[in-house]
Amino acid sequence: MKIVVIGGGPAGLGAAGAALGVNPSAKMDVYTEFEDVAYSPCGIPFVHGKEIESFEKLFLATKQQYQDQGINVHYTTSVESIDTRGHTIKVRGGAKVSYDRLVIGSGWNYADTGLDRHGLKGIYEVKNIRRAMEWDKYLDTVKDAVIVECGPIALEMVSALVHRGIKTTVVDPGPWPMAGVVDPDIIAPVRKDWEAAGVTTMWGERVTAFGGNGTLTHVDTTAGRIPAQLAIIGTRKVSNNALAKAAGIELGSTGGIVIDSHMRTSARDVFAAGDCTEIPHGVTNVPLQGLSGSHAYAQGKAAGMNAAGGNREYQPVYVPWAMLAGEWMIGGISFGETSAAAIGIKFVSGVANGITRARYFPGVKPITVKLLADPATHRLIGAQMVGGEGVKERADFLGVAIRAGITIDELANMENVYSPAIGALNEPINMAALEVMKKF
Structure with missing residues (x-):
């Protein structure tokens, strides 16, 4: 079997590695227009800010390591067109490359500002x-x-x-x-x-x-x-889908490639993953595009496994997220009050201000947790947080909680770890849930 992957980001390389895990004898070719694959673009601001000492730290593996894994990466080789009927792609220079299965991981671009840049440097x-x-x-x-x-x-x-x-x-x-x-x-x-x-x-x-x-x-x-x-x-992400559109592959309302739960597109033997796709939201079923690198990687693995003959389902997303903004971590899951209100979702919310460690322990930080619940079912439907630490872990936990259908009542009665160095006596998630309970 010959599998061709377009794109060398987390979706593309995730697909390539996962496909070889299912079918080690598959011939694997990855095409990228860039000089490198599989680095962390999310780390670039931290190198610019001198918090990470060099860009070399952002690379995940060497080019030789990919070669040793059986992944043949074609660098600085852009794909110019896809022929889904003929099962071929055309690369820069005009050469045609055949495939048995194709995975598109063409990524994203910044939305156009609509402004003339006049060729200006800067x-x-x-x-x-x-x-x-x-x-x-x-x-x-x-x-x-x-x-x-x-x-x-x-x-x-x-x-x-x-x-x-x-x-x-x-x-x-x-x-x-x-x-x-x-x-x-x-x-x-x-x-x-x-x-x-x-x-x-x-x-x-x-x-x-x-x-x-x-x-x-x-x-x-x-x-x-x-x-x-x-x-x-700093404009929003938009799917990089000129190739897919020209090939007649179905695009959705966000501009992302429409895929099923096994990452299959509307074209036979063509799969897609990452920022070039759209994925349904687990609460609203509304398609979303432009998620995080972890989503792209997970989608890529599912696409690669299925392209190689495996069976991996990718479920609707609830989008746990977190990021560092100066000295603060911010994050959440699904909706905040602003986004929920904007799309007409009914909710009850509660906010708690807590701390991340015992009040007397060195390094203790403040943290605020906001929870949103469905007023009819009491199920958790969203959360947002800001704090000095501990936001990512809580976002991950709440992502599992919302997927499992956990209610605010259950969070109000949750058990939590208490250890002065790593956790306060009162867990802010529990405290926020108690605040929501007062409003039912």
């Missing part, structure tokens, strides 16, 4: 590691930077720029950062720290033009002109 989309290495040198010359819409990676870049001593302005049409995802009370500590660090924020405003002479010198906004030698594009 407009940066944080994504590719080789480009990031060059941009890191450029950052040494920058005094003023502008964030053009504050998505997750851009949020992390604010901290990186502050760490580099760069005067930073955030321009975003929303009322607060990541307004479509996170509630205002949860993001409030991050905003307070930004203000203390001298970050200028312009909520409800837009960048209208880039200006300069060869190199960016300023951006124009709906509120006036801002000096800038660097503009970080």
